Amino acid sequence: MSDWVRYSLLGLAVVAAAAVIIGHLRRHRVKVPLPRIPLPAGIARSVFGWLTLSITVATGTVGGLLWVLGWPKFPSSTSFTTTEILDLLKIGLAVVAGFGGVVLLAINFRKQRVAEAEHDLAIKRADREVTQGFNERFGTAAEQLAHASAAVRMAGVYAMAGLADDWADKRQVCVDVLCGYLRMPSDGENENLVSDAIMRIVRDRTTPRTFGFSDWPDTDFDFTDIEFTDLDLAGLSFGGTVTFDRSTFKGELTSFANTSFNGRLSCHGTTFSAKQTTFARAVIGGRLQFVGAEFETSKIDFSGMSLNGIGIDFYRSRFHDTEVDFSGLDIEVGGLDFTRCDFDRSDLDLSFLNTVVLQMFARLAIEDCRFTGGLLKLGDAGDPPRLASLRSTRFTETEIQGSAPWLDVRDIELIGTELPWTTSPPPDKPRPEV
Structure with missing residues (x-):
């Protein structure tokens, strides 16, 4: 074994022995006069922890090396020359410097933790101040209203x-x-x-800006129980739910033309009594619900609409002397459902001209409705919806136009009304599977 290795092991042994002696004195409550360094409690605990860890690692390393080397015997102190003693002193000083580095690292680590905690507190304090400012602005605006x-x-x-x-x-x-x-x-x-x-x-x-997004995207608007005159929301983009429950539309024109509804439009108990109402070329990415709605307008225009979501549902809605125009409807995903609706001297145009509706989830359903007078127009041009049904519906003195052998007709009652086609498909044009 070289002299350098022996001297290194001796230095580590000295450190281990010092640790054992200090531990013994602490166990027997022997007071050892040490210089007092005024450190904060948190830093002192951190330094002591890192020193304990380093001493434990050094002791384990020395013990492992001695065990591997077969616990060799060291020469007596009288056999060391002056040069060797100086080398041992250098080793001891290096060990002490190493422990000093450990203390410095512990202090710097603790300072970093404290600085990070202060930074987080500063951010939270700034957020609270911003929120407090917003709350004060809200209170002032509410008082002004x-x-x-x-x-x-x-x-x-x-x-x-x-x-x-x-x-x-x-x-x-x-x-x-x-x-x-x-x-x-x-x-x-x-x-x-x-x-x-x-x-x-x-x-x-809600006007579309860059990339079609508005300033208030995904915001809900609740217009319940409000009376509107000549409401114009044409060309806007609504990302959240828009509610017109029990509202009334009056005047010459109510316009939702070219409007995009990416959320839900709710019209429960809504009255449309403006002279004309238009949803022409509107884009439906969510669901339009007309539940218990009253249509007293002379014309409601849904022509050229694009359905890309759940669709449009009419449930228990009533149409009085109204022309309902769905011509050119484009159903990519979703459908058009009329359930338990009453059409009194009203025209319903479902001609679907210039449209592509032959998709997997495209549907048209008229179920449990009542037609009295008026006109039901079914298109014989373009592609029919894949799922189309006319069921449990009564027609009284109603004119039905168009050839629709693709329509699944069941349990209908005809009073003074005739179907312009037979309910069984013609031999040269079989009905698509439903």
């Missing part, structure tokens, strides 16, 4: 809209406040000006 002066209420509308732009986490709350204001009783012309300002804000924030 409740003010007696219409001018102050107008300022509150724009303040609440600006807060919704800045506070994405609570944007829905701000929008709900603005929509709720529309349901409040009107006190005259000035109140109408405030309501018109809210609707202008809605139109501006």
